[in-house]
Amino acid sequence: MARVIFHIDINAFFASCEENRHPELKGKPVAIGSLSRRSVISTANYKAREYGVHSAMPVYEALRKCPDLELVESDYAYYRSCSRAFFHYLYKYTRAIEPASIDECFMDVTDIIMKYPRPLDLAFQIQQGVYQETGLHVSIGVAPTKFLAKMASDMRKPHGITVLRKAELAQKLWPLPIESMVGIGKRSVPKLQKIGIYTIGDFASPENENKILRILGPSSFSLIQKAQGKSSDRLSYSTTHKSVSISETFENDLYAMDEVLSQARHLTFALSQKMKKENYMGKMISLTMRDIHFHNIVRSQTFREYTNNANIMYEAIRNLIDQNFEEDLGYRHLAIHMGSLKDAKEIIVQPTMFEQPKETTDMILSQLNRQIEGIHLIKASDLLKEPKDA
Numbered sequence: 001m002a003r004v005i006f007h008i009d010i011n012a013f014f015a016s017c018e019e020n021r022h023p024e025l026k027g028k029p030v031a032i033g034s035l036s037r038r039s040v041i042s043t044a045n046y047k048a049r050e051y052g053v054h055s056a057m058p059v060y061e062a063l064r065k066c067p068d069l070e071l072v073e074s075d076y077a078y079y080r081s082c083s084r085a086f087f088h089y090l091y092k093y094t095r096a097i098e099p100a101s102i103d104e105c106f107m108d109v110t111d112i113i114m115k116y117p118r119p120l121d122l123a124f125q126i127q128q129g130v131y132q133e134t135g136l137h138v139s140i141g142v143a144p145t146k147f148l149a150k151m152a153s154d155m156r157k158p159h160g161i162t163v164l165r166k167a168e169l170a171q172k173l174w175p176l177p178i179e180s181m182v183g184i185g186k187r188s189v190p191k192l193q194k195i196g197i198y199t200i201g202d203f204a205s206p207e208n209e210n211k212i213l214r215i216l217g218p219s220s221f222s223l224i225q226k227a228q229g230k231s232s233d234r235l236s237y238s239t240t241h242k243s244v245s246i247s248e249t250f251e252n253d254l255y256a257m258d259e260v261l262s263q264a265r266h267l268t269f270a271l272s273q274k275m276k277k278e279n280y281m282g283k284m285i286s287l288t289m290r291d292i293h294f295h296n297i298v299r300s301q302t303f304r305e306y307t308n309n310a311n312i313m314y315e316a317i318r319n320l321i322d323q324n325f326e327e328d329l330g331y332r333h334l335a336i337h338m339g340s341l342k343d344a345k346e347i348i349v350q351p352t353m354f355e356q357p358k359e360t361t362d363m364i365l366s367q368l369n370r371q372i373e374g375i376h377l378i379k380a381s382d383l384l385k386e387p388k389d390a
Contacts, residue, residue: 002166003233006107006123007141007149008130010086011158013103015045017082018072020135030070033059042074042293046158055293076294082134089133093126098146098235102296104153106146108235123161145233147226148173150182166229173227174201183223187327191215204228219322236300238284238339245337246271253292253330257321260289260331264317267336272310275338281306281347282338285313287320290333299324302340306347313338 010016014032019025029048033041041062044053051066063069083102090097096108109122116122123140130138141152143164151173152164164172179189181200195211197203203212204227212220225231246267254260264287275282286300301316317336 002144003110005149007153010103012045014043147231236302242341243339247335249333268314269310275308281308281344283340286337288335292330
């Protein structure tokens, strides 16, 4: 039987939070951002969007399009508290929840939904329950895979519920413009249109696969699979409350993937060392990327076996970055999180011929030299080596 995945997305999250706190704003065009005219909009409510105001738009342009725009200074501590209330309510149903950002998540409701006379009764109950508990409206996508559920939740906003079955892809999904597909960045759109890819259906067509791979590279194969309805239906979520994490906020925003990968590698190896020191191994690793507009993207991967091996952990993080990096955004904060922890002494490790190589002394020294300024560590054995002739 196909799994049933909900994608639950709070509509215009930051703006909705402010409308809850300031009821006088309801019915007015509202945007969140710095009061400085040189800043950009973080989020706009749906009334403001009717005027053409949207996220990442410069404030001066937003005010030109909508002179009556109510501009509210952001309060991220408050938004995080609203997010916690949202997730707290959802956890009453199941722990099988994979956060996707501060205001959205995936829920595996395959078993739960069987208890309801009509399949959509659960979606309506959750939608109403979130509103009653938090005052926030959500849209819910219902589908057999995570990607399709995410696409479905975007189809009816605000406050909609949409079911997207694999048998309905040709009617509901494939006619949509390629720029509406999750995972396709703004810079990729003109490249695809140049080779005749205008819709998601064009992207999903086997006839266009080689052309797309040549233009976007091997990583686009997973996107093609998603458009064809063949992507994952498995959620990544921690099975215990124990976790360990490490994060860094950067002085300068990161715009190049190489920069993000380099910083992520540094954090991952540091997290691995921390886990080994505390004698932990984990089974689910998560990546949080916070962009310049303070939007958090959270992506996770579950391992088959418990690990604290830096190379294995980084390979998962590298794949998550490769799949979710947006060329048009800058990133100001990265966090690596390992959940579903166990005491390493309780785990029996079964080595295989495919196991990643263990960290060598050279690798560890290289990491320390990068992490600690003003030092250059070498092995004692290197001091004994005779210098080579000039």
